[in-house]
Amino acid sequence: MRLLTKVVEGVMSGIISDPAFNNMYTATKGDNTMQATVTAVYEVGCLVGAIFALIAGELLGRRRMVMIGASVMIIGVIIQVTAMPHSIPLLQFIFGRVITGIGNGMNTSTIPTYQAECSKTSNRGLLICIEGGTIAIGTLISYWIDFGAHFGPPDLVWRFPIAFQVVFGVFIIWGMAILPESPRYLIAHDKIKEGQTVLAALAGCEIDDHHVEVEKQLVIDSIRAETRSGGERTRFRDLLTGGPSQHFRRMIVGASSQFFQQISGCNAVIYYLPVLLEQSIGQSHNFALLIGGINMICYAIFGTFSWFFVEKIGRRKLFLGGSYGQCAAMIIVFGCLIPGDAQSAKGAVFGLFLYMCFFGATWLPLPWLYPAELSPIKTRLRPTRFLHAVTGRSTSP
16 A cells, blocks of 8 residues: 555656656746646645545545545546646646545555554554555655656656556555455444454454454453543544643654654655756766666665664664764765765765665654554544644655
């Protein structure tokens, strides 16, 4: 599921500056502002979709929300790839980008919740880190699809990478169609028997097994902890309270981790590395795509670092180590771009490689894990959705 998220986000990196794309959408040719606009409108759609999931998530359920989100993404992709010359193609393409973003925002806000509710407490942190690693793998796939399609006919250069997203969308719909609903969601909506059946299937034992009974009771107890006196569910304004619970402070600390993940520049590097190589270093488009693809290989490899060390090193040390490393990398990039000549600018490429390695190993997965661990059971679900809806879409390239 996360593969689709990053394939969608990363695919524009290779085609936004491609001559075939610029010849089709002439307003983007040589216009960095228009290129940034075409890229960034996707994030606007993501914000809309995430807010929709925040409001309607409990009504539709996890499975249905993800399936609808994937379907909306496919519709957006179709709108983009069917744009034709002499028919306001850029407006149609931008509209399709927004629609695709809405579907992706719905999925981005729902999938982590679904995963957490279907996983065991003992391996939840590892699974979230693996999810973060697949983000890097999705970006890797998108870069190399762009690189391969670049050598085809002009229409294939940009239509195929975008159209290929449909494959992942269909896979998500098919996968969610055969997967069960979240046991927590079922039990919270008085479908206790169905929830217990799902818990038994996830544990690989009979429905009347003692382990399943214990898990069911834990879910029921956590749902009760979320309710206020009189059976009323926890409200959003409860997150603004201080005192001994410190709900507001916990939410802000969690939100800041995702905010700084986005604002640190990761999306800018992912989207615009080929552009930097072409404009600042004077490399050919082919070479820029190749270097970008190699950079994403490093990114994906280091994205698996947390799988093995997040429990050994701890969250705080990984956050600090990643921050120091990314800071050093950006200083290298800044220093190498000051002279303004192509030879010095090559050092900036090393800095960007170093940045993505540190980011993939630390700040990529941790902001998805840390906020959930800060919030108590009573208010965990709402701030988690809030973080995914707002801070996850806080920065556009």
